[in-house]
Amino acid sequence: MQQLTNPSPAPFTVPTQAGLGNPAYRMRVLSRLMGGIEITRPTGCWLWNHGCSRDGHATVSFQGRLRLAHWVAWILLVAPVPAGVDLVRTCHTRQCSPQRSCRHLRCVNPRHLVPA
Ligand SMILES: [Zn+2]
Numbered sequence: 001m002q003q004l005t006n007p008s009p010a011p012f013t014v015p016t017q018a019g020l021g022n023p024a025y026r027m028r029v030l031s032r033l034m035g036g037i038e039i040t041r042p043t044g045c046w047l048w049n050h051g052c053s054r055d056g057h058a059t060v061s062f063q064g065r066l067r068l069a070h071w072v073a074w075i076l077l078v079a080p081v082p083a084g085v086d087l088v089r090t091c092h093t094r095q096c097s098p099q100r101s102c103r104h105l106r107c108v109n110p111r112h113l114v115p116a
């Protein structure tokens with residue numbers, strides 16, 4: 001299956017690994033994120049419906065700024081993302097129509113992300 005690289009996230013920046021905050025803060029962000037998703041069947045997408053960028057990507061406040069929510073989910077649930085690595089959605093493909101407003105852009109399920 002063909003994958004698309006996410007469009008440029010600017011002006012919504014990806015979270016930095018520095019200053020991830022203490023465990024209590026990370027847990028608060030995580031519970032806000034998990035409490036606000038809608039799990040869709042049969043794809044298993046975790047759709048975040050509480051804010052998105054102009055190009056359709058889910059955003060959430062983290063480290064004092066609006067961030068791309070799928071990056072926040074990955075960092076909090078999986079691992080830090082090395083510099084230069086992008087996160088590509090496996091659920092959002094070239095077959096999706098329309099591309100720019102596809103709801104997969106609001107998916108924050110880490111199982112639907114691969115570092116690329
Ligand atoms: Zn998905």
Ligand SMILES: [Zn+2]
Binds near residue numbers: 092093096102103104
């Ligand atoms: Zn899609």
